[in-house]
Amino acid sequence: MTATHGANPLRDAADRRLPRIAGPSGLVIFGVTGDLSRKKLMPAVYDLANRGLLPPGFSLVGYARREWQDEDFAQEVHDAVKAHARTPFREEVWQQLIQGMRFVPGDFDDDQAFENLKSTIEDLDKVQGTGGNFAFYLSVPPKFFPKVVKQLKKHGLADQKDGWRRAVIEKPFGHDLTSAQELNKVVHEVFPSNEVFRIDHYLGKETVQNILALRFANTLFEPVWNRSYVDHVQITMAEDIGIGGRAGYYDGIGAARDVIQNHLLQLLALTAMEEPASFDADALAAEKTKVLGAVRLPHDLGKDTVFGQYTAGWQGGEKAVGYLEEDGIDPKSNTDTYAAVKVEIDNRRWAGVPFYLRTGKRLGRRVTEIAVVFQRAPHSPFDHTATEELGHNALVIRVQPDEGVTMRFGSKVPGTAMEVRDVSMDFAYGESFTESSPEAYERLLLDVLLGDSNLFPRTEEVELSWKILDPIERHWDKRGKPAQYESGTWGPVEADEMLARHGRSWRRP
Known part of the structure; x- marks a missing residue:
């Protein structure tokens, strides 16, 4: 289910001139109320949509310990986009993007909240046509990585049977070799290695x-x-x-x-x-x-x-x-x-x-x-x-x-x-x-x-x-x-x- 891009971007320039547009998909952000999400991730999602690089049914799901409704989350995204987006704000782009926004309140050890997340994703598959394809972005302190990943496995959210599921992990990847190896072991028990994306934003x-x-x-x-x-x-x-x-x-x-x-x-x-x-x-x-x-x-x-x-x-x-x-x-x-x-x-x-x-x-x-x-x-x-x-x-x-x-x-x-x-x-x-x-x-x-x-x-x-x-x-x-x-x-x-x-x-x- 993973796309491969073996073409050399330096030698096959003609192919690279065509925009790379994501297929049916959605993004779940854990820790969506943090600075990284507000200043970087939400604006980046809007900028991609504004450039026509996201599918019409793209969905954005926030997960955090806030008693928000979907409209509260949408307002949070709106404010972040207005303050930090790179491209100009366009109402028609925003109205299309907002159709796929959902919010799930809960802690990382809250089983019911993860069941609600599963139901939300299943609903978006039907309403937005996301095709079962979701990336889970762990914008949380490293100590919570194992807990979130294990919850995704426990509630069937990491299953690849109906579409791809990917884990996105922010640095630091552990605090030394031993902890990094332990973290890698936990993550790879849940997600295949080619579906784990470690973010180093400098790259x-x-x-x-x-x-x-x-x-x-x-x-x-x-x-x-x-x-x-x-x-x-x-x-x-x-x-x-x-x-x-x-x-x-x-x-x-x-x-x-x-x-x-x-x-x-x-x-x-x-x-x-x-x-x-x-x-x-x-x-x-x-x-x-x-x-x-x-x-x-x-x-x-x-x-x-x-x-x-x-x-x-x-x-x-x-x-x-x-x-x-x-x-x-x-x-x-x-x-x-x-x-x-x-x-x-x-x-x-x-x-x-x-x-x-x-x-x-x-x-x-x-x-x-x-x-x-x-x-x-x-x-x-x-x-x-x-x-x-x-x-x-x-x-x-x-x-x-x-x-x-x-x-x-x-x-x-x-x-x-x-x-x-x-x-x-x-x-x-x-x-x-x-x-x-x-x-x-x-x-x-x-x-x-x-x-x-x-x-x-x-x-x-x-x-x-x-x-x-x-x-x-x-x-x-x-x-x-x-x-x-x-x-x-x-x-x-x-x-x-x-x-x-x-x-x-x-x-x-």
């Missing part, structure tokens, strides 16, 4: 997908994309905000588990992987798995990993409190709000090339980027005084917020003297394409409905990522106190020292 971003196009649709980059020319790679996800109201989730999880284990290791895999035989889900997963399996941790975790915690400082001209002063945070917490690690990849292409991954909150600005920094020219005929400002060539893929690609290289300064200086050549998505990029959740929700798992991490990828991170976390637990850095800066001085020991420095985005 839905256009610029992340463009890594594949940049590398494999051009002859310009691939010949130098290896240890013979690359000095090192930096992958950064920096945020300029604190934890906000997420203390209950964030404390005890930290930056490394929240970002490095999923987002940054996925970006590393896409950056370092070999060209897949095709661009279907199996081929992509095979190459990413090879890379993650070849990742080697540094011999000295004390010198080549850093975890930090922000203190009070200034952010955007305003005073910012430290992490330990945030509401709901234990004043003795050692949770990391900054993490930086050095890893290498033991294969022929990348042997000896360090990959530096860093993430943090309350940093200088919000930015996510991949910087491939090349080696210096082996010989320079220029006088050293003419090139004193010349650095390494670099190719920088900007994932957010200014999506695009920058190339840095040396160029002669106008004038009679031979003076060479670094310059940048920039490609920006917003200036080169008239089409606006869909939000990541638009792309990912549509892929779920189509059964296209290209952009979703597989079980092996998740478990390999935890195998990389777990030893680092255990080392940090033994060290105790994290390094300190002021809000508004670029992290602890220890992180700068980590690169300086190898004659390198962090980019300042």
